[in-house]
Amino acid sequence: MIRLKNEKQINGIRKSCKMLSAMYRELIPLVKPGIQTIDIDMWVRDWIKKAGGRPVFLGYKIKRIEYPAAICISINDEVIHGIPSKRKICEGDLVSLDCGIDLEGFISDQAVSIEAGKVSEEVHKLNVVTNECLYKGIAAVKAGDRLLQISRAVENHAKAHGYGIVREYCGHGVGFALHEDPQVPNYPHGPNPKMTNGMVFAIEPMINIGTGNINVLDDEWTVVTSDEKVSAHWEHTVAIVNGQAEVLTDPLEEVTGGII
Numbered sequence: 352m353i354r355l356k357n358e359k360q361i362n363g364i365r366k367s368c369k370m371l372s373a374m375y376r377e378l379i380p381l382v383k384p385g386i387q388t389i390d391i392d393m394w395v396r397d398w399i400k401k402a403g404g405r406p407v408f409l410g411y412k413i414k415r416i417e418y419p420a421a422i423c424i425s426i427n428d429e430v431i432h433g434i435p436s437k438r439k440i441c442e443g444d445l446v447s448l449d450c451g452i453d454l455e456g457f458i459s460d461q462a463v464s465i466e467a468g469k470v471s472e473e474v475h476k477l478n479v480v481t482n483e484c485l486y487k488g489i490a491a492v493k494a495g496d497r498l499l500q501i502s503r504a505v506e507n508h509a510k511a512h513g514y515g516i517v518r519e520y521c522g523h524g525v526g527f528a529l530h531e532d533p534q535v536p537n538y539p540h541g542p543n544p545k546m547t548n549g550m551v552f553a554i555e556p557m558i559n560i561g562t563g564n565i566n567v568l569d570d571e572w573t574v575v576t577s578d579e580k581v582s583a584h585w586e587h588t589v590a591i592v593n594g595q596a597e598v599l600t601d602p603l604e605e606v607t608g609g610i611i
């Protein structure tokens with residue numbers, strides 16, 4: 352069931368989203384070669400607490416095991432749900448950060464892929480195209496049209512560049528809970544509801560240099576590409592207001608290397 356949000360509720364979700372983007376604006380400049388990912392997680396927990404929010408991912412269950420951190424940090428061939436650890440970020444890594452905040456019961460969700468130092472041309476191109484996939488998806492949001500139009504726009508752009516699309520995970524309704532209906536897949540598949548004012552969802556392409564095939568590691572969280580090639584991930588929380596997409600999270604172009 353899709354739970355539509357009224358104006359007041361969208362205001363609450365917008366506030367949560369702005370808080371999350373404000374956190375990223377401070378965090379992203381710290382994501383440099385040498386930093387341990389566990390230290391990023393500690394920083395995030397502290398920031399969210401001080402800001403008066405709650406990290407939604409911490410303790411969240413998808414299968415059996417609670418997610419043990421406030422942020423997902425997925426490096427290179429890790430697609431999503433990378434668990435912070437003693438691992439240090441290296442020059443040339445593509446570091447995907449994914450985080451959500453609960454502010455007064457309103458949930459936000461945003462992911463970015465950050466280039467640590469100088470990455471290869473091949474990886475930079477993947478990162479730019481994945482970000483473009485997100486914006487192609489956002490451009491397809493229109494009240495009265497069907498949801499899978501978003502999926503088609505994402506898929507077309509990724510395919511035009513010969514990239515693999517991760518099919519096992521997808522975008523989702525968000526706002527009252529982290530994962531609500533509808534599913535927003537990155538290829539046209541499954542239910543295809545009409546988009547209407549008051550819908551709030553996360554669009555989040557996960558795009559690979561190689562095939563779209565993935566495996567889940569023994570920790571039951573970390574999703575990696577089967578061919579060990581690099582994957583990128585970008586995500587915004589979007590509301591439909593006055594028939595059109597309003598991106599509630601911020602683009603962060605000033606800290607993500609001009610990618611928009």
Ligand code: MF3
Pocket residue numbers: 407408409411412413418423432449450451460461553555
């Ligand atoms: N932002 C992700 C998603 O949209 C990751 C949430 S998984 C969690 O599905 F367990 F870490 F919360």
Ligand code: CO
Pocket residue numbers: 460522523553555586
């Ligand atoms: Co999400």
